[in-house]
Every structure is written in C-alpha cells, then in structure tokens.
Amino acid sequence: MFIRYLGFVLLIWFPGGLHAQDATQSCVAPSLDGGFFSPKQDTYYHGTKLTYTCENGHKPTVKGWWASSTCQNGKWSHEPRCIDEKACFAPTIPNANYTKNQDGWYEEGYKIRITCDTGYEPKNNDATAVCTNGTWSSVLVCEKSTLACGEPPQIPHALIIHQGYQEVFAVDSEVQYKCKDGYTMGEAKNKKSIICISGNWTPGPTCRPSTNSGLNDRKPPFATRPSTNSGLNDRKPPFATRPSTNSGLNDSKPSFTTIDQCGSPPNVLDGLVVEESLRSLTYKCNSYYKLIGPDTVVCYSDGTWSEVPTCADRFCSVNTDKDPKLIPNGVTYIKYGDTVELECKDEHMFKNFSVARCTDGRLTVSRCCNRLQIRTNTC
Template sequence: MEQETYSDETPLTYTCNDGRKPTVKGWWATSTCQHGTWSPEPQCIDEKACIAPDIPNAKYRETQSGWYKAGEKIRITCNGGYDPKDNNATTTCINGIWSFVPVCEKNIEACGKPPQIPHAVIIHQGYQDVFAADTRVQYECEDGYTVEGEDATKSVYCIAGNWTEGPVCTQHATPSCSAPRLDGGFFSPKQETYSDETRLTYTCNDGRKPTVKGWWATSTCQHGTWSPEPQCIDEKACIAPDIPNAKYRETQSGWYKAGEKIRITCNGGYDPKDNNATTTCINGIWSFVPVCEKSIEACGEPPQIPHAVIIHQGYQDVFAADTGVQYECEDGYTVEGEDTTKSVYCIAGNWTEGPVCTVFCILDPADPQRQSLTLSGVTYMKEGEVKFFNCNSSPYLRLRVKCINRETVSSPCCYYHSIDYKVSALVESPLKSPMPSSFIRDIRTPLLQIQECSMNVKMDIL
C-alpha cells in the first residue's frame, strides 16, 4: 500500500499503467529508499520507448533519464581492440525494442594478454583479455631486480596482433621491505607506508598464482586494510568458480586446494544440467564447471495484471515450482473478497489464475465526511453498487449511496420506509413514523407501497 513517508532502506515495488513500462527489464520493478532518495528512481515510460541496451565492450551516448524515445538512434564505439561486427554500429528504438543489438568483436590486429616475465609485474594497467593495436604496457622489475640500463621499468607494444619483446629482469642486491605481506610473490610500488586509496600491483613466483583471474592483480589500501588481500597460492589450487544461479561452499581464504571438491546447489527454479553438481580442483582448474538450467516445472515471470503490482518480491526471470507470488491492487481497486491482495502459485510450469482488480469505493467510519452514517466498520462498494445506510441523527432516517468512478454519491438523510399495506383510501396529509393506525381506514385491496422522504408521500400501486 502507498504511504506518505518511508524509512531508510525500505524497498517498494511498482508497476505501470497500460501503455507504459518501468525503465528496467520486466513489467514490475523495485526501488529502495537510501539516504532520502529512491534508488533506482521509480519511472514509468511509454511502452514504445527503449531502456539502455547491454552491449559488452562498447560505449554509446547515455541519456540522463536512462531511456530512449521511440525512433531514437544510438551509435556504439567499441573498446580498444574491438570492432563492430559487420560494421553495424547503429541501432534504432522501434516499438519498445532495439532494431538489433550491435556486437563488438575482437580486432584481428589486437593482442591478447601480455607475456608473463619472470620477476616483473605490469603497472598502471588492470587485467584485461584484449588490448588494441599500438597499446603500450609497462613492466616493473621486482625489488632487487633490474633491466639493462639500470632502470627498473620497460614497455612492450602490441603490433599487428603480437607483443614486442619484453624486458629481462636480472637480480641484484635485494633490499628489505615491509607490508603488505605477500608470501610467494612481489608487488609494486614498495614503501614502508601507503596512504589511503593507494593501489599496488602484484604477481607471484613460479609455481604460484594470485587468487583472482590472471597472472597479475591489484590491491588497494582502504581504511588501513588491503582490499582484496594480496595472496599467492599454489598454482595447482583453484580460485572460486563463477556459476550463475548456484550456491556452493565458500572458503574463508577464497580458494580451494588441489583435489578439493565442491557441490553446487542451484537456485530455486533451476536444476544441475545432466544432474552433474560436483566438480574437483585438478592442477589449478576445475574438472568441469557445473551448469544450472531452468527446471521443466519452473515458471517464467508471473503474468502482468491490470491495476496490480507484485509485492515482497524483486524481479527475476525464473521461479521454482510451488512458489507463491503476492499481488496488491492499485489504490482504489480491490479483488473479490474485499481485500487488496491475492497470491498466485507456480504449478508444473504454469501460474495459477491471477486476481482481477476492480474499481471500488471505501466508506470509512474514521472519515469525517462519513460521520452522518451508521457504519459497523470499513465498507467496500463495487463500481455501480447501491447501498442504504441508517443515519446517526435518527433510527428512522436513511440515505442511499452509490459508487461511481471510485467516488460515492449519496442522498440526504430522510424517511425512506418501504411498508406494504392493504388499504382502500389514504389521507392526503404528512406522515409520521411509525404510521398511525388512524391512517388506515379500511383493510381491503389493492396493495400499496408507501415511501416517505422529506415529509412527501409517494404511492406506487403494486
């Protein structure tokens, strides 16, 4: 339900009216109150607009709003070492989707990772798989080693898909050094103390490797702690595998010894492919990487229901069998049973029937405008429904209320009786309630229905 204020870290879910959609994937989305601001900002955009595409190894013009109008074009620029496939670099937003998604593929003149040189580390460059032609990469020798010319650094270049010859680091008198402590490796720059946010690069000796992908790594001084901690492990050990939609036993060190096994547990809605859920660390790599694939009894995203949003559930593509998802109707709408919420369930790959949110009116005894009514509690009325209520001013007074376009229209409080009598004549005079016996002169036919409102008599012969 909507609120006036939300406490910090409160999440909400939202959806959009017909013809509009959120600025993220899916028909509903979540946003969290963080330090007085909603993140990400809830937005509903025209369903023919497009959200920003995900194009690896590419850059393109970003909008401040995070989305693009129908008909807008974007042109990508591939990162260094990549080119647009088939020279297709432009795409257009058409009816809410991009005409196609450009692809950046490796340039034939680009280079792979630079060569690993004994007793040397690459500086001023984070790890990457591809480098553009003419890229320069600088090495620095380990403390106690130097290259010819008594300089500790030398550069190599990517030329026509190959790296130029790298430096040779030869040993000389090894100076003493201090933190960070790195067993089986070395780092640069080496100092007695490091200021906050100082970054160093490190590599490991023969037979050892960092605990991250690649043969060199970086670590940053953050509030007196190195993050991530520089570590050199046995090259036959394994780093933690990346297995989407799965969980497995994590070690405190972040790596696994040779011969160790891990068994994955797939997330809800997924099963291990071919029932292979166990893998073994062998000579520094995993025997195989398990895959979690969608279960045949799992469901996709729940159906989008007009005037309803899913609550207590972030967006996801797959839901496990027997999962329940709860909807809440938009303010001013309700489902059958005078409630605003209802759940659906994933059964054998399909969602059960969802709720229908219909417009309604609310009569709340706490509302000052309802003080003239006698209400036992909050009363809901469907669109077009008519109800009669007693007035608080007299037990003989009633009023008529009708629900129209989410608002109630009511008559004044008045005598509104429906009393059946068999009479032969009526006295043309104001009535009092209850009806006096003198009013009836002779009990015969026909049958009359007498209604009294504002002291006027209306008689309908039945």
C-alpha cells in the first residue's frame, strides 16, 4: 500500500517524465529474413540499439558480418536486412557520378557506368563495372584530363571572379580577374580573363596603380613631364636620342621621348605588355600565337608610336561537333608541332581515338584507332 502511494506521489511530482516518454515513438521488431538479432523483443524504446547478423549465403546491408541499428523516434537508423552475399555495396569513386540504388546495394550482374566530373576522364578508358560475386569487376578511377588545367595563376593585386574554389578546370574554361581598389587594367588593353587551352592557361592581365587612385607617390617617376621653367634644351628628356648632324634628310625624323607623351599603349590583339620602361613597351603574344615585327615599341617626340607588332596564329583547331566520327566536345586547339587524341564514336568495348596533328599550320586528323595502334604509330 505504501509503495503504491509513493508511486502515485512520484507521478504527481514528475509529470514531465510521462510527457517525455509520449514525445518519442518506439520501434517495432524488424522482419529479418535470413538472419537473427538481439535483444529479441516485440518493441524497442527510442535509443535502443539492436545487433543482428545473417545466415550462410547472406550478409548485412552494411559492411561486415554483423551490424547494429538504433531505434530513432519510431524508425531504425537503417532497416536491418540480409541480402545475397554475391551482391555488391555502392562503390566510392571520387570526382565521378553514377546511377545510385536507393537501397545502397546492387544485385549480382548489375552494371554501373560512371560519368567523370568536368575536367576529369576515366583512367585507362574504363568507365563501366559489373557486380560479380560480391565485388566490382574493375576499380573505376576518374583522373585529371590531359587537356584540363589546374588552379588559375595568382596575379598581383587581383582576385578571381569565380563562384567557389576548384582545383581542376575543363578545357576551354574561362576565368575572369578583377583588380583590387587602387589598381586598374587600363582601358581594356589587357584581357580581363584567361582561358584553359590544352592544359595551359593563356596569359593573364596586369593590374597597375590607378592614375586617379590618390596614390600619386606611387606613380612611376618617368611619368612626370619635363619642367616648363627650364630652357629649350632642358625640356628634352636627358636620354632622348638626338638627330645625327650628318644625317641630311634624316634630320626631319622625330626623336624618341618618354612613352607618357604618346598616350595609351597600342593594343595588340592576342598580345599584351610584359615590360614597361621609361622609353619603351615590350610586347609578348599569347602561347598560341607568334610575334610578327619588333617586340619593343617606343614613343616619338611628335606623339606617335613606332611600328607596332602583330600576333599571328600558331595553332590549328578541330571542331569536333562537325566531324561525324568524333564525339562532339566543341573546338579543340592544337599548338604547332603538338598532337591531340580525340575520342571517336564507336560501339566497341574499348574506346578508339583519332590523332590530330598540327604541322606548321596544317591540320591532319587520322582515322579512329585503338591505343596499341597509336603507340606503335600505325594509326
């Protein structure tokens, strides 16, 4: 009588205990065909852990010969189940996607085909695997494509306008830069972006101090103009080349002066300024182009620039979208003297490739061959 009374008092003092018990749901015992579990009960309170194993010829749906599952608010953390021991678990393949089974396992004979992430390709051209006797027929790997690029180069005083960091960029990827405050790329003379071409990034922009940034003390000393209070001879830059007294008609040719007297630097398509001095600009073409003409440009005293170079093509291009034997993948660029393997359309077990060669601007594209034919130069 006393114990019953004491229990009644405790229920009055701790009503929250009843509410907490009602707030969580119990789990019913699993139906485990081909296995057994412990502890054996009809229902299990929230938080109870159940251990199970499977009979010969079967295995749990998680790795190992035994497994455990926990009751969580009326559901098991994973449904206890025994499957055929010849079934396969889902493989872990970095940088790849494939059709995933919601159950997390695959029956024997099931075939998966991977699709590598952008910038990656199947190693050894192996993109499929078959579940055989509990294991996959091959280990699928996605490795960085030979045409892909690594992380973009770091440019002083600039940052990349790109959503999220990534280590690999597919061919033809474009990355844009932006100068930090106080710096500028000039009047669009520098390209603001770089492009991944056959594993290499094209040259990037240059960020120079802005002329209206308020940082006048950082302005290059050669940008100042000659003093207006000096004599006529003093107004001529000290290093300017004077006309030869024996030149005759050449006396009319203007002398050189500082480059700030000529205004904005000349724009060279597919090229950029790689060196700037008091009296000259040095140009360089992008990696897929050749410089034609002088690489150095100077400013004449009459405010005109000397001969400006041009950048001529040094590459071939293949539009895989227009070649019926190739898998369409856009335009591929090939430097002079280089070769590129392009994947062919075929139904063979192993992939075939066409070899594209660029020889002094002349493009040749071979028939579709296997790897052995390519390595032995019989393609």
